[in-house]
Amino acid sequence: MIRHLYVHVPFCTHICPYCAFYKMRNTLPEMKSFLPALKQELAWAQKQFDLQLETVFFGGGTPSALSVSQLEFLFEGWSLQEVAEVTMEANPMTISTDKAKLLKDLGFNRVSLGVQAFDEASLRLLGRTHDAAQVEKSMGLLREAGFENINVDLMFALPGQSLEQWQGSLRAALALSPEHISAYNLNYEEDTAFFERLESGLLRIDPEQERTFYLWADECLTEAGFEHYEISNYARPGWAARHNQAIWDGADYLGLGPSACSTLGSLRWKNTPDLGRYAEVLEETGEPPRELEPLSAEMRQRERILLSLRTQRGCDVAGLGGREAQIEQLVMEGLVEREPGRIRLTRQGQLVADTVTEYLL
Numbered sequence: 001m002i003r004h005l006y007v008h009v010p011f012c013t014h015i016c017p018y019c020a021f022y023k024m025r026n027t028l029p030e031m032k033s034f035l036p037a038l039k040q041e042l043a044w045a046q047k048q049f050d051l052q053l054e055t056v057f058f059g060g061g062t063p064s065a066l067s068v069s070q071l072e073f074l075f076e077g078w079s080l081q082e083v084a085e086v087t088m089e090a091n092p093m094t095i096s097t098d099k100a101k102l103l104k105d106l107g108f109n110r111v112s113l114g115v116q117a118f119d120e121a122s123l124r125l126l127g128r129t130h131d132a133a134q135v136e137k138s139m140g141l142l143r144e145a146g147f148e149n150i151n152v153d154l155m156f157a158l159p160g161q162s163l164e165q166w167q168g169s170l171r172a173a174l175a176l177s178p179e180h181i182s183a184y185n186l187n188y189e190e191d192t193a194f195f196e197r198l199e200s201g202l203l204r205i206d207p208e209q210e211r212t213f214y215l216w217a218d219e220c221l222t223e224a225g226f227e228h229y230e231i232s233n234y235a236r237p238g239w240a241a242r243h244n245q246a247i248w249d250g251a252d253y254l255g256l257g258p259s260a261c262s263t264l265g266s267l268r269w270k271n272t273p274d275l276g277r278y279a280e281v282l283e284e285t286g287e288p289p290r291e292l293e294p295l296s297a298e299m300r301q302r303e304r305i306l307l308s309l310r311t312q313r314g315c316d317v318a319g320l321g322g323r324e325a326q327i328e329q330l331v332m333e334g335l336v337e338r339e340p341g342r343i344r345l346t347r348q349g350q351l352v353a354d355t356v357t358e359y360l361l
């Protein structure tokens, strides 16, 4: 039975220099081949699997780049009304009154706004085309349409970003009263323009900046009443993201769309990250082109530990059989703390989460 579905929509109105996702600019011919192919893949999945969905997440890319008529076409005969949490990632530039209303009517009840920053310099550096006024406007349109669950995505430790700029972005986000804020440290992913600039010495990573900005976000957001429930995620009580929490807990999930990943029991697959081939194969065979990867129970267990340790709930000690000496060492160093049957990262541990996880695994 599958309870969690991810849908990858690989279109963006512009391409950001730090982004490593499979995406392309939204041109009409590509969008025209994508939509029927995605519908075909959904029909295949509905026949193939027992879908009893509790969460659906439309990510990308920028799924909100789809127009009202494209969304209407995609959802002909597919209702999300019974699904508990249905999220759409959205660029503030792409929200209109009609689209916000349609999304609500289609069953979406959560929107994740890709804001990243509120000051001009950071937005320009990140190649974002919106401004703070645009964010406020889209937030207003979403509220008017009845959305009660909105996330604001922010990024920190940007090259040249000052602490004042980061503090300003956090305060501006809080002023909009979202239910959820994600605060991501900028990562330099391979095959991105930022990675090339890092490699050529034009940009550099400042660990002290990362640490200071992380701690400042933690203090500012928890003081404002948010729960810091995962390293990069904060929610007002009761508004944690159910979809992400399920993935961090190691639940099975199905992914639709080019480049989407699925994990079911001992099998993982990735749809071919090539829209042309994805559409062609679906048209010819009715099935998506997939790259299969067998998963051993040990690999899944490692992933579960890795992901759950990033959360406030922490990780089940039973899954760490034989690691008692390592746990004791980490407790002594103040990097993890114990709860009955579980361990979790302390604030200091969160700053070196990857090192702690490596040590434990």
Ligand code: SF4
Residues within 6 Å of the ligand: 011, 012, 013, 014, 015, 016, 019, 020, 021, 023, 060, 061, 062, 091, 114
């Ligand atoms: S960060 Fe988002 S908007 Fe920018 S290119 Fe990547 S998917 Fe598109």
